[in-house]
Amino acid sequence: MSPSTPRTAPLSPPYPPEIQTQFDRIMRGAPPLMLFRVMAGHGRAWDKFRAGGLLDPGPLSLRQREIVIDRTCALNRCEYEWGVHVAIFAGPAKLTEEEVRATVQGDAASACWSAAEQVLMAAVDALHHRATLSDEEFTALSAHYDEAQILEIMLLCGFYRTVSYMANGLRLPLEENAARFPV
Template sequence: MSQSTPRVAPLTQPYPPEIQAQFDRIMRGAPPLMLFRVMAGHARAWDKFRAGGLLDPGPLSLRQREIVIDRTCALNKCEYEWGVHVAVFAGPAGINGEEIRATVQGDATSPCWSLAEQALIAAVDALHHRATLSDAEFAALSAHYDEAQILEIMLLCGFYRTVSYLANGLRLPLEEKAARFPT
């Protein structure tokens, strides 16, 4: 899917000082991702994008957050964002190789998931396919997660669906150090 050139040209160095400072805060010294360089070239889109970011410490654990993000991106066939998150966060989140594969090739019944994670994956799948949760799905989620966590799960699914639209629709080339979908 990815080609060498995105459909919208990214910013190139030198970046305006305000943008460089934003990249430095977000990337913590690493070069800015292609997605960020494309978005930052359009002030309104960049501001809205950054305002929707959900990578701050929230009500979910790092592991829970990354399972939601990885599964959402996998369902949207967004190897770009999935690969960035797997490369950067899978290790710190304690997501192993079998679980990484299951975000792409498995489902809520994959044996690698705990009961709470099965409910999480089922919710992500339901939101992706139907944009809602059945009463049974909501009850299963509520057995393991509180209201703030459930809202965060829904926000993450929506935000990373949007990120998937951007990365896929813009045909962003895969980041060099990002993971690749399992074959």
């Protein structure tokens, strides 16, 4: 099996009508991602994945959301999902090249981040490395984010860690138009 072949075969078009409708809703008319095509071939896993997907906007701004997702994927060395998100959302989220690079090569102290974004990056790092937030980290988050936003941060970190496990474990080939980790 080559590194460009996923370990689980993806669905091929034409897709069953219900799956096509789901792809259309998620992808807004673009071709479905390899991750979705693999997951959709397994009904229970696909249903669970979509149910926990956090694909709606939620209480965070697009910029905050993408910082959380990009950092989580970078910490998990998931170039597949990081690259998809950077390609699709970095522009609309107004993330600069320096900020995108900092999600992979930087940390919470990187000068490109605002004070609130530094706290956000520190929270993602803490959740990744320790699966918890210290009282000080929670207090710092609370100074910039409300309870609903803090819950969303934790949910996004957990969900995109799972997505990273899926993409890395299934050895999904990188999407053609996705960004690549900075060298």
